[in-house]
Amino acid sequence: MKRSNFLFIMSLFFVFSCSNPGEETAKLVTFEVDSPSTTKSGNVFTAPEGWTMLQKGPATILEVPEKGSFIVLVDVEAETDSSALAKGWEAYSSNDRELVVSNEQTDQDGWSRQRSYVYKTSPNEKRSVVAGVMFANDMWTVWIYDMEAAIGEKRGAQINLIFSSLLPKGYARESFAGKKANKLSAGRVKELTDYIENSMKLTGVPGVGLGIIENGKVVYADGFGVRSLGKPAKIDDETLFIIASNTKALTTLLLAKLVDEGKISWDTPVIDLLPSFRLGSEETTSKVLVEHLVCACTGLPRKDMEMIFEYEGITAEILMERLGETEPTSGFGEMFQYSNSLAAAAGYVAGHVMYPDLDIGAAYDKAMQVEVFDPLGMSSTTLDFARAQAGNHAGAHGQDIYGKTGLLDERANDIVIFARPAGGGWSNVNDMLKYINMELSDGLLPDGTRYIGSEALLERRLEKVPISEDAVYGMGLMVDETYGIQVVHHGGDVLGHHSDMMWLPEYGVGAVVLTNSDPGWLIRSGFQRKLLEVLFDGKPEADSSISSAAKRYFNNIQVSKAELTIPADPDYAELLDSEYQNDDLGFLKVINKASSTIFDFGEWKSEMASEVNPDSTVSFSSISPGYLGFGFILTPGKEKELVFRDAQHEYIFKGK
DSSP: OOOOOHHHHHHHHHHHHOOOTTSOOOEEEEOSSOEEEEOTTOOEEEEOTTOEEEEETTEEEEEOTTSSOEEEEEEEOOSSHHHHHHHHHHHHOOOOOOEEEEEEOOOBTTBEEEEEEEEOOOGGGOEEEEEEEEEETTEEEEEEEEEEHHHHHHTHHHHHHHHHHOBOTTOOOOOOTTOOOOOOOHHHHHHHHHHHHHHHHHHOOOEEEEEEEETTEEEEEEEEEBSSTTSOOBOOTTOBEEOGGGHHHHHHHHHHHHHHTTSOOTTSBHHHHOTTOOOSSHHHHHHOBGGGGTSSOSOOOOOOHHHHHOOTTOOHHHHHHHHTTOOOSSOTTTSOOOOHHHHHHHHHHHHHHHOTTSOHHHHHHHHHIIIIIHHHTOOSOBSOHHHHHTSSBOOOEEEOTTSOEEEOOGGGGGGGTTTHHHHOOEEOHHHHHHHHHHHHTTTBOTTSOBSSOHHHHHHTTSOSEEOSSSEEEOSSOEEEOTTSSOEEEEEEEETTEEEEEEEETTTTEEEEEEESBTTHHHHHHHHHHHHHHHHHTOOSOHHHHHHHHHHHHHHHHHHHHHHSBSSOOHHHHTTSOSEEEETTTEEEEEEEETTEEEEEOSSOEEEEEEEEOTTSOEEEEEOSTTOTTOEEEEOTTOTTEEEEEOSSOEEEEEEO
């Protein structure tokens, strides 16, 4: 949600500038490094480098270096969650915003009675306002997220740092450090498969593939449910799914092979390997080393909208040209910012190093086949969408505005073909377990032969940039030590396909979860916790967590529906021009027929709903399966313009 007004911003300024006679003197601190800190009642958290902290009364107010965006933690005594929330806002600022949705959260990390609240904002504020309450030690802690959208994305890892480290006074998070893992017996494997089946019922995901390996032995490899709704074909261990961003790990494995063979090094300047490579300026371009392409630490912001809206006829070469128009929004190594385009460039650079006479797309495809898929025995894994969709594969599904699950067009995920090194791989349970087994064996194949030197392989797991209190990003891999043990993993998300792969190097255990519908990200995100619970007899949190998450997911859709006019209000729809165009996102054709309004982008289309915002602008929002929530802003009187935004970019569609 996205909105702000002048009086509200001024009230924030007043909080930071004034104190009344007799009040406790406010203490303002600027942090030069990430620093252990406490709220007024002694709850602990880590304050991020560069942020300032003001403690005033019961409130701990954290402000970003850019100023004007805040995380607020308020400790209060109250009888109920609603009264606690009111006291929290009172300690921070006046709040006259409309509440859009409230959801219960599960008990976790010593906190109970948790609830979140999302407030209405206007799109042109470019802002999100969210709050929450949680209870521990006979006291409530109220948190408030009042953040400019661009800053929230740019500083997402630092925001994660605050919340992932926020624990009640005197509480120690559960740790499995030093514990012996249980053997994955048939009974324990059944706990994991029961979790998958129950999660499918809760989320409505039609199909899931699951694989588990222990000490080189596959202990489970099969599927649940169907490949496509309305068809009988079942998911099995050979069913192909788009593995999305898990492809990044395979791409960095290709880079590691080149490092191991002495053809490149991680600190080779990219322009030495591909002289045509460019970022937004010559100065920035000259700084980019191979590792920067895949470390998510270069400060390059996401620019995924070009992939979603304008992908027909786009090639690897065009993607590289687009990179030349993009400049980092933070310094190298300063903070985590995820860029699919930069990761795609990594694969194309690697392919060019191996096969300089081929075009960069074909070179990458051949290099992956020769250096990764064939040696690892990943015989079904492919970057060829036509080949994948011709056989045993899972269809992509998503929810419409009514919460109903529907099958997406086979072309929906063509968006990643031209950026395939970052997310265009198709694979199945069996092949992904072969890859995970190689990682667990530090580069050895099942017959004992060495596929890759361990130094080059493991370099990909070393910290390049933090993601949260206990998780870091390496090169195409995340390493999480939240519970005292190392879990290496990566997730993958495209339209209607959501997956995760994970392994515990100390324990020889790995797993892969592949799903074929949009709520699948809830299943793949929660499975890691369930695996740890089964291995180490951990606190039973995963099952209640997925249940709560599924309820929130569908409640949010229901609330969104209630906010919208469906079909779009014809009085506003009539204001629209028949066709709009944006240089980056292409053409938008407006079709008004049979009392509905459809936006057709060529590559895809959706029925639109409308909503009048607090600032009197009108939002047209997509409501079709897989495309929920793409919002276009119309300002009455400026009918020749439609504005579309992601967190850090604005795209203006001009009428004819």
